[in-house]
Amino acid sequence: xxxxxxxxxxxxxxxVIGLEIHTELTSLNSKMFCGCPVEFGGEPNTRVCPVCxxxxxxxxxxxxxxxxxxxxxxxxxxxxxxxFSQFHRKNYFYPDxxxxxxxxxxxxxxxxxxxxxxxxxxxxxxxxxRIGITRIHLEEDTGKMIHVGGSEGRIAGADHSLxxxxxxxxPLIELVTEPDIRTPEEARRFAQTLRTIFLALGISxxxxxxxxxxxxxxxxxxxxxxxxxxxxxxxKNMNSFKALHDALAYEIVRQADLVDxxxxxxxxxxxxxxxxxRTSALRSKEEAHDYRYFPExxxxxxxxxxxxxxxxxxxLPELPAARRDRYVQTFGLPKHDAxxxxxxxxxxxxxxxxxxxxxxxxAKPVANWVLGELSAHLNATGAAVGSCGITPEMLxxxxxxxxEGTISGKxxxxxxxxxxxSGDMPAAIVERRGMRQVSDTGAIEAVVVKVLAEHPxxxxxxxxxxxxxxxxxxxxxxxxxxxxANPAVVNEVLKQHLDQ
Amino acid sequence: xxxxxxxVRHVALLARLALTDEQVRHLTVELSSILDHxxxxxxxDLAGVEPTAHPFPMRNVTRxxxxxPGLSRERxxxxxxxxxxxxxxxxxxxxxxxxx
Numbered sequence: 001x002x003x004x005x006x007x008x009x010x011x012x013x014x015x016v017i018g019l020e021i022h023t024e025l026t027s028l029n030s031k032m033f034c035g036c037p038v039e040f041g042g043e044p045n046t047r048v049c050p051v052c053x054x055x056x057x058x059x060x061x062x063x064x065x066x067x068x069x070x071x072x073x074x075x076x077x078x079x080x081x082x083x084f085s086q087f088h089r090k091n092y093f094y095p096d097x098x099x100x101x102x103x104x105x106x107x108x109x110x111x112x113x114x115x116x117x118x119x120x121x122x123x124x125x126x127x128x129x130r131i132g133i134t135r136i137h138l139e140e141d142t143g144k145m146i147h148v149g150g151s152e153g154r155i156a157g158a159d160h161s162l163x164x165x166x167x168x169x170x171p172l173i174e175l176v177t178e179p180d181i182r183t184p185e186e187a188r189r190f191a192q193t194l195r196t197i198f199l200a201l202g203i204s205x206x207x208x209x210x211x212x213x214x215x216x217x218x219x220x221x222x223x224x225x226x227x228x229x230x231x232x233x234x235x236k237n238m239n240s241f242k243a244l245h246d247a248l249a250y251e252i253v254r255q256a257d258l259v260d261x262x263x264x265x266x267x268x269x270x271x272x273x274x275x276x277x278r279t280s281a282l283r284s285k286e287e288a289h290d291y292r293y294f295p296e297x298x299x300x301x302x303x304x305x306x307x308x309x310x311x312x313x314x315x316l317p318e319l320p321a322a323r324r325d326r327y328v329q330t331f332g333l334p335k336h337d338a339x340x341x342x343x344x345x346x347x348x349x350x351x352x353x354x355x356x357x358x359x360x361x362x363a364k365p366v367a368n369w370v371l372g373e374l375s376a377h378l379n380a381t382g383a384a385v386g387s388c389g390i391t392p393e394m395l396x397x398x399x400x401x402x403x404e405g406t407i408s409g410k411x412x413x414x415x416x417x418x419x420x421x422s423g424d425m426p427a428a429i430v431e432r433r434g435m436r437q438v439s440d441t442g443a444i445e446a447v448v449v450k451v452l453a454e455h456p457x458x459x460x461x462x463x464x465x466x467x468x469x470x471x472x473x474x475x476x477x478x479x480x481x482x483x484x485a486n487p488a489v490v491n492e493v494l495k496q497h498l499d500q
Numbered sequence: 501x502x503x504x505x506x507x508v509r510h511v512a513l514l515a516r517l518a519l520t521d522e523q524v525r526h527l528t529v530e531l532s533s534i535l536d537h538x539x540x541x542x543x544x545d546l547a548g549v550e551p552t553a554h555p556f557p558m559r560n561v562t563r564x565x566x567x568x569p570g571l572s573r574e575r576x577x578x579x580x581x582x583x584x585x586x587x588x589x590x591x592x593x594x595x596x597x598x599x600x
Contacts, residue, residue: 028565035568044586045577049570065565086553093516095590146587162587165576290514300558 006249009256010183013221016229017181017248019190023198024141024212025069025171026205032140032171033060033103040210044164052140052169054098059298062087066171067110067302069203070138071312073173074111076197076319077133081309085110086301087138088293095163096143104174106293109137110302116197117321118189122336131190132178141170173203179218179229184248188241191215196320196343208240215244220265221255230255231265235279237272247272251279323348331355331363337371346385350374350392357396365399373416389423390416398426405486406430407437439486441493444477447485448493451476462498470494502535503528 028038034051050058074081088106114133121127144167149159175194181187195206195213206213215238220230235251238244250272255265270279295301318326320343327338341351351370355363374395378388398419402412407430415426415435422429430436438444451473452459462469470491477490508528512519519527570576573586582589 030565030567034570035563035566036570037567043573045573045588046586047570048573048576049568053571053576061561061563063565064562067562091514095593145590148584158592160592161590162584163590164587290510292514295553297554299554300556300561301553303559 003249005253006184009221009253012224013252013256013259014224014226015182015184015248015252016179016220016222016232017183017187018179018218019175019177019181019187020216020218021175021177021191021194022141022214022216023173023175023204023206025066025173025203026212027202028063028065028069028171030063031169032063032066032138033169034058036169038170039166040212042166044162045166047166048168052098053165054100060103060296062299063171066138068312069171069201070110070136070173071304071309072201072315073175073198073203074114074136075309075313075316076201077111077114077116077136077175079111079114079133079136081304082108082110082112082302083305084108084301084303087296087299089296090139090291090293092291094142095161096145096168098143098165098168102139102142103296103299104139104293105137109135111136116190116193118186118193120183120186120189129180129182129186131180131186134176134178136173136175139172139174141167141172143168184245184252187217187248188245191244192241193320199343200317200320200345202317202345208238211239217244217248217251219248219251219255221252221259230259231267233265233267233279234269235272236269236282239274243272243274246274246277247279250277254279327363327367331360331367333364333367337367340371341367347375350385350395353392354396354399357393358399362396362399362403365403366395369395369399369416373413377416377420388420390420394419394425401426401430405437405439405488407435408483408487410483411435411437435484437486438481438484439489441489444481444485444489444493445497447477447480448490448497451480452497459498470498473498501528502532502539 024038026038026040030036031038031047031052034049036047036049036052039047051060071081085105085108087103089101090104090106091101093100111133112135114136115130116133117128117130119126119128143163143165146162146164147158148162149157177190181190191213198204198206198213204212208215217235217238218232219235220232222228222230233251233255235247238247251270258265266281269282271282272279320339324335324338324342327333327342328335331338333341341348347370351366354366354370358366374385374388374390377383377390378385381388383389398412398415401407401415402409407415411430412426415429418424418429418433419426424432455473455476458469458472462473473494474487474490477494478485478487505524505528508524508531509519512524512527577583577586577588580588
């Protein structure tokens with residue numbers, strides 16, 4: 001999909017996109033309505049009980065922590081929290097759902113009328129767009145099916161299917177946006193920003209690959225300036241942020257081509273095929289979307305008091321956007337760097353502890369180390385920040401050693417590698433390896449005098465205008481001193497001698 | 501009649517009930533009489549009465565987020581007509597694609 005093609009289409013048509021995002025509350029211990037554990041994977045049907053298998057007579061009881069997590073998400077997204085709410089039954093037949101209904105919410109969701117401000121683009125092209133959030137409700141996830149026979153595990157052509165109910169009953173929040181999104185990039189940024197918020201709230205691991213965060217999109221186009229909405233298609237099966245972007249770009253161009261050729265968009269569900277890079281229509285079900293919702297008779301309603309809601313609000317952590325702004329204002333970090341750190345909760349905690357230990361005036365070099373060597377180390381080893389062998393105190397000490405001029409930046413990288421390996425404190429490594437950078441002017445001066453005496457021709461060239469040779473002289477002095485001289489001091493002493 | 505035969509056929513299809521024409525005619529009369537009876541409520545003045553979601557005056561019944569033992573896989577699959585690799589076996593699905 002050529003980007004130019006999308007831009008050309010978006011000059012003539014406006015895309016209208018709404019997202020529907022399902023997120024499993026993976027940080028909870030137990031399922032939505034029973035005490036089975038919430039985990040990913042495992043042997044089929046090993047985390048099941050009469051409730052999540054839908055056995056007759058089994059009674060569901062809502063998980064208090066799931067209700068609180070949903071309200072917390074609603075508060076983080078500026079939603080109004082319902083004072084009165086309840087669960088409904090959504091009735092349909094599908095084999096991954098043992099009860100033949102899903103316990104969900106209908107006209108009284110826990111949260112409604114929120115919004116999220118999304119920053120799109122970089123630099124001069126950056127802008128902020130406010131995306132309305134229609135509602136956030138709580139429901140239970142379905143089981144998983146494995147299709148046997150046929151190709152690629154798809155339903156079409158399968159001989160039969162296997163059902164695993166381990167996932168059935170996992171607490172699931174569904175967030176629906178207003179159709180406020182106008183480009184594939186805005187959709188991607190919305191989903192990414194939402195993910196950083198849910199991660200900051202600690203309610204889910206939000207893995208699109210493992211399916212704990214699933215994004216579906218409704219998309220239509222209309223000629224620029226038109227008010228009336230076009231017919232929308234629903235696009236599913238996007239397993240990454242890139243897939244979300246690419247599927248929407250494909251779908252917008254597909255609809256534009258259809259309309260340009262005199263055709264009409266059909267309301268249907270389309271499946272994104274990441275390998276083929278296209279969407280294709282799913283066979284539509286007869287009598288679709290007649291869910292006959294009715295209030296769940298097995299559970300009594302909820303009434304939330306102001307005090308209860310206020311107590312949940314107290315639990316709101318600092319959200320990534322606020323944290324980023326604080327890093328910019330308090331520590332003077334560049335906005336881009338501040339965002340990268342602020343959006344990653346464990347990295348942000350590491351950064352703040354390191355800044356505490358090193359002192360706020362060293363926040364910038366600490367941030368550089370966190371985004372540079374530390375992130376590279378984490379990527380290379382696959383380790384988590386908390387268990388990578390490098391503590392905030394170690395990094396802080398390293399940054400202080402550089403700031404004091406005890407070691408050079410180049411030496412610090414060697415020390416970093418060694419402390420990652422050995423777990424020793426940087427000062428001990430510097431001591432052991434005799435790495436102490438020489439900043440003593442007298443010692444450096446002796447070497448400078450020696451180097452200049454050995455290279456009269458170069459001294460002559462420098463003095464006759466080839467000032468670029470200063471770097472060469474620094475190199476010679478550093479070599480004599482086995483890299484342990486403070487480069488700034490070397491530079492200064494050299495200039496004193498050469499320029500006299 | 502409060503509902504038509506086609507309403508009955510529609511609801512039967514949604515509930516996966518195979519009804520004969522005779523049963524459809526019969527149920528249309530029976531269901532209509534039930535709906536007619538219930539519709540008497542609509543003649544009452546119910547302004548200001550909240551919809552009753554539940555007859556019990558109870559609210560906010562939840563359980564703590566604690567794991568409790570469930571069923572062993574053997575017991576979970578005991579009533580399954582067919583099982584394979586620890587999973588419930590279902591027949592080929594016709595005329596439908598993946599559901600979210």
